Amino acid sequence: MHSLNDRVFLVSGAASGMGKAISKRFLSEGAKVVGFSLEKTCDIIHPSFEYMSGDVTNLQDCMRAVETTVEKFGKLDGLVNSAGITREGTLETMSMDTFRQTFEINVYGTFAMCKASIGELKKQPSTIVNISSNMAVKAIPERVSYNASKAAVNMMTECIALDYAPRVRANTVMPGIVDTPMIQKRIRESEDPQKMLDLYAGFYPLKRIGTVEDIVEAVLYLSCDASAWITGIHLPVCGGDK
Ligand SMILES: NC(=O)c1ccc[n+]([C@@H]2O[C@H](COP(=O)([O-])OP(=O)(O)OC[C@H]3O[C@@H](n4cnc5c(N)ncnc54)[C@H](O)[C@@H]3O)[C@@H](O)[C@H]2O)c1
Numbered sequence: 001m002h003s004l005n006d007r008v009f010l011v012s013g014a015a016s017g018m019g020k021a022i023s024k025r026f027l028s029e030g031a032k033v034v035g036f037s038l039e040k041t042c043d044i045i046h047p048s049f050e051y052m053s054g055d056v057t058n059l060q061d062c063m064r065a066v067e068t069t070v071e072k073f074g075k076l077d078g079l080v081n082s083a084g085i086t087r088e089g090t091l092e093t094m095s096m097d098t099f100r101q102t103f104e105i106n107v108y109g110t111f112a113m114c115k116a117s118i119g120e121l122k123k124q125p126s127t128i129v130n131i132s133s134n135m136a137v138k139a140i141p142e143r144v145s146y147n148a149s150k151a152a153v154n155m156m157t158e159c160i161a162l163d164y165a166p167r168v169r170a171n172t173v174m175p176g177i178v179d180t181p182m183i184q185k186r187i188r189e190s191e192d193p194q195k196m197l198d199l200y201a202g203f204y205p206l207k208r209i210g211t212v213e214d215i216v217e218a219v220l221y222l223s224c225d226a227s228a229w230i231t232g233i234h235l236p237v238c239g240g241d242k
Contacts, residue, residue: 002225005030008073009223010065012056012083012113015039017180018131019082021212022219023049029220034069036062037083048073056083056109062116069120076120078127078223081110086146086182094144102145107152114160114170121168127223128170130157131215134238136174150174154234161232169231171222176238177203178210204239 009026013019014035023033023044032048042051050072054061069076087094087102110130121128135143136150154172161170177183177200190196201208218237221227 003030004220004224006032007077008032008034008069008075009078009080010034010036010069010076010113010117011080012065012109013037013131014044014051014082015042017082017182018175018178018212018215018219019080020044021216022080022082025216025220026223029224031078032073034065034072036065056081056113057104059112059116062112065113066116066120075123076117076126077124078129079113079117079121080129080131080219080223081113082131083109083113084131086143088142088146090142090144093142099145102149103152106146106149107156110153111156114156118164118168122164124167126168128157128160128168129219129222130170130172131219132157132172132174132234134174134176134236134241136172136234137236138241157234158232165231169222169227171227171231172234173215173218173222174234174236174238175215176210176236176241178212178215180212183209204241206239208239210237210239 009031011019011023014023015037023035026033027046035042035051040053052065052068084106087098130153132153133150135147136154139147157170157172187193187196214237218235
């Protein structure tokens with residue numbers, strides 16, 4: 001794998017789950033990272049890390065995150081959009097507000113981060129990795145807003161890849177169920193957490209749910225020169241599920 005030495009990344013959702021693990025790994029690969037998410041603070045301590053609290057649905061906040069990145073580290077070589085939410089429901093059980101909120105954060109928020117960053121990204125060869133979901137290409141019950149929002153992220157990423165090639169490469173990673181606070185909460189709050197975990201593991205030919213490290217490897221690959229001839233793809237990282 002090629003190094004990220006001295007490359008500068010902006011990572012949304014950096015205070016939790018995958019975004020946090022991606023930020024930490026990128027730092028250990030020699031990158032400089034600005035983390036951006038809703039949480040007031042982030043517990044990553046590193047001389048090449050700066051944290052900014054903000055909302056991806058607010059374009060001004062996204063632009064401030066890009067400005068902070070360039071002020072602090074001089075450029076922007078890559079964007080990783082990991083901020084996102086999941087919501088459950090069907091046409092009958094989901095409110096209009098919940099449907100709108102899922103799209104606002106997962107789709108509009110990803111668009112706003114890409115829009116705010118593109119001027120800096122275009123200045124040198126650079127990368128965008130959007131964390132989508134394997135639910136973008138495989139419907140499951142009672143996730144009408146989530147599945148649709150992630151499908152939109154996939155197509156938006158393909159459009160960005162076409163519009164900004166060859167300067168900017170844009171790809172998605174499509175995780176299956178991954179052990180992060182998002183999923184831990186659902187497992188914890190279920191009637192029988194172990195049964196739920198076993199059920200989830202059974203969805204996958206590789207017989208386990210994902211770890212954040214599984215996702216980090218894929219994001220790292222798509223963010224470094226090892227993937228230099230790849231753009232506009234959706235990389236499933238989901239234990240062999242189809
Ligand atoms: N965990 C899974 O099983 C799983 C599976 C497939 C896809 N995903 C996707 O992976 C991404 C990361 O999920 P995770 O499991 O690490 O979740 P997480 O809940 O641990 O972290 C999500 C992060 O997104 C941030 N965020 C949410 N709304 C935001 C907003 N409006 N503005 C700024 N930041 C905001 C949160 O503050 C948090 O830091 C999400 O896009 C999620 O949809 C997760």
